[in-house]
Amino acid sequence: MENSGVKWGVIGAVATVLISLLTYIVGQKFYLQAGSWIGMFAGLFFLYKSGIEARQQAGGYISFQEVLKSVFTTYIIMTVASTIMQYVMYKFVDPGLIDVTKQIAMEGMEKMKGILGEEGYEEAMEQMETQDFAPSIRQSLLGLAFSIILGFGVSAIFAAIIKRKQPEY
Numbered sequence: 001m002e003n004s005g006v007k008w009g010v011i012g013a014v015a016t017v018l019i020s021l022l023t024y025i026v027g028q029k030f031y032l033q034a035g036s037w038i039g040m041f042a043g044l045f046f047l048y049k050s051g052i053e054a055r056q057q058a059g060g061y062i063s064f065q066e067v068l069k070s071v072f073t074t075y076i077i078m079t080v081a082s083t084i085m086q087y088v089m090y091k092f093v094d095p096g097l098i099d100v101t102k103q104i105a106m107e108g109m110e111k112m113k114g115i116l117g118e119e120g121y122e123e124a125m126e127q128m129e130t131q132d133f134a135p136s137i138r139q140s141l142l143g144l145a146f147s148i149i150l151g152f153g154v155s156a157i158f159a160a161i162i163k164r165k166q167p168e169y
Contacts, residue, residue, distance in 0.1 A: 004070050009078055012043055023038060032100060033104065050071050051071045051162035054069075067163050079148060083140055083143065083144045083147070087140045095134075106125065109121065
């Protein structure tokens, strides 16, 4: 039996890397803002495809555990590829993304000025001025670990939706 988790993980990884490159070509801000959303929705599609194909391969009925294995495998492959892509983009392809990321974060903080109050806003802006937005291997691995934990929950939701118990006669 073909492993749908690996198959759709690789397809999803290639697709999300291509989405990243295409959104980067449009522009740095588009890559940083819209690109992540587009990639996320594409990723959700591949999780769904992985689970549905696993169910079809199992004859139309599949346990939660089995579909979770397929969907989570897809998630891990896509997330590792995306993390590597992001690290390479920031570190080697366009280190200027660091400044654009900082600018976008500061613009977001500016929009929250009313919620934070003047003192909270000033404190947050001071912290951002000194914060290093450059990705390190450690930060990337911590982000990957957090994404995998979050992804397990997302995968479990997909598995719960896709699983199908064989009827008992």
